[in-house]
Amino acid sequence: MSEITRISISMEEELVEQFDAYTQEQGFPTRSEAIKNLIRDKLIQSQWEQDAHISGAVMVVYDHHKSGVVQKILTVQHDWDSLIHCSQHVHLDHKHCLEVIIVRGAGREIKEFLYQFRQIKGLKQSVFTESLAHQNGVVSEA
Ligand code: NI
Numbered sequence: 170m171s172e173i174t175r176i177s178i179s180m181e182e183e184l185v186e187q188f189d190a191y192t193q194e195q196g197f198p199t200r201s202e203a204i205k206n207l208i209r210d211k212l213i214q215s216q217w218e219q220d221a222h223i224s225g226a227v228m229v230v231y232d233h234h235k236s237g238v239v240q241k242i243l244t245v246q247h248d249w250d251s252l253i254h255c256s257q258h259v260h261l262d263h264k265h266c267l268e269v270i271i272v273r274g275a276g277r278e279i280k281e282f283l284y285q286f287r288q289i290k291g292l293k294q295s296v297f298t299e300s301l302a303h304q305n306g307v308v309s310e311a
Contacts, residue, residue: 223275229268
């Protein structure tokens with residue numbers, strides 16, 4: 170486990186009130202958890218901008234009866250085959266499919282892949298979660 174360093178931050182009272190409201194609304198147990206989460210998000214964003222190597226999972230839910238959806242999902246994945254490590258398909262019920270696609274590669278390319286993926290009409294849900302693993306394989310402590 171990583172060493173924990175205590176830091177103190179000074180900020181305007183109004184900002185603290187807004188931050189406390191955010192912390193509560195988002196369900197973070199403490200200010201520290203909320204701040205850590207915000208910092209990680211910002212660092213991840215920065216990695217994307219710097220075109221670092223990233224990895225993560227796309228989770229998508231769709232109705233396979235909808236015209237063209239399956240074909241479009243397959244086409245986008247084949248267009249970006251170099252980014253896709255593996256995928257898992259689950260038939261949730263008569264209508265719905267859930268697919269998890271593990272991607273890894275340059276942040277800029279993954280961003281483009283996600284953009285094209287989200288253009289597909291008929292997706293019921295589409296979520297991307299980035300792993301905290303760094304390029305050298307070291308995983309940050311949550
Ligand atoms: Ni299915």
